[in-house]
Amino acid sequence: LFREAEEALFDIFEREAESSDYLEGFQICHSISGGTGSGMGSHALEKISDRFPKKLVHTYSVFPAMQKEASDVIVQPYNSILTVARLIEHPNSVVVLDNAALHRISSENAPSKSTSSFDHINSMVSRIMCAATATLRFPGPMYTRLIHLITALVAFPPMRFIQTGLSPLREGEAAVLKTSVNDTLRRLLQSRSLMSSAGMEKGVDHCLLSGLALLQGEIDPKEIFAAIVKLKERQDVKLVLFFPFYIHLEAGC
Incomplete structure (x- = not known):
């Protein structure tokens, strides 16, 4: 069964790669805790690296919650550890999506109690992917x-x-209060907006090596530079002393 799935999967990869006018890389979405996402996902990363060594690989990887009661899958820790080893070796970048944080944000921001948590989580992740590739x-x-x-x-x-x-x-047609670049950047760094459980508030052991904020809307470039200055003045994030800090901002409609 695995061999049949492997042949079908990589036949799709080869076909799509050949039909592309300019293939820059691959984006892979998977979970590292389940059997298919971890096992087949790791195998796919290895095969892509072998067959397309000069192409980029960017993954959206769902990490398991650290709480013991969050899952009843006994082999989840083993799957995760083995998959992380492949994520360190093969992809060029890995977007970490923490299952616990996704469920927490979904419960706090779901439009209604009748909305399925998985539907809301999938909607959030798809919005992140769309925003990240908008440029x-x-x-x-x-x-x-x-x-x-x-x-x-x-x-x-x-x-x-x-x-x-x-x-x-926000979801659907929900109204959004008018905001500023400075306020948006401040809220982006709050734990309630992050898709992982590791917060960046003061007092939390963390450091930031680099950052990229993609902003949508009609924005004055002066607001962007002013927001970066205020970010550093407030010391919202801890910076490493041995490495130059860069935070890039890109605005678009």
Whole structure:
């Protein structure tokens, strides 16, 4: 069964790669705790690295919750540890999506109690993916290729695990209060907006190597520079002393 699935999967990869006008890389969505996402996902990463050694690989990886009561899958820790080893070796960048954080944000922001948590979580993740690739699909002056995004976020190759956030957290046609670049950037760094359980508030042991904020809307460039200055003045994040800090901001409609 695995061999049949493998042949069908990589036949699709080969066919799509051949039909592409300009293939820059691959994006893979998977969970690292389940059998298929961890086992088949790891195998796919290895095969893509072998068959397309010069192409980029960018993954959206769902990590298991650290709480014991969050899952009844006994082999979840083993699957996760073995998959993380492949994520360190093969992809160029990994967006970390923490299962516990996703469920927490879903419960706090779901439009109604009748809304399925999985539907809401999938909606959030799809919005993150759409926002992250907006500069590729609607080219502007910067970040028009996948390599540009990876270069801005991955300070040096071993540190390829990316923490992501989304603000405002709204669904459908829900109204959003008018905000500013400074306020949006401040809320992006709050734990309630992050898709992982590791917060960046003061007092939490963390450090930021680099960052990229993709903003949508009609924005004055002066607001962007002022927001960066205020971010550093407030010391919202802890910076490493041995490495130059960069936070890139890109605005688009």
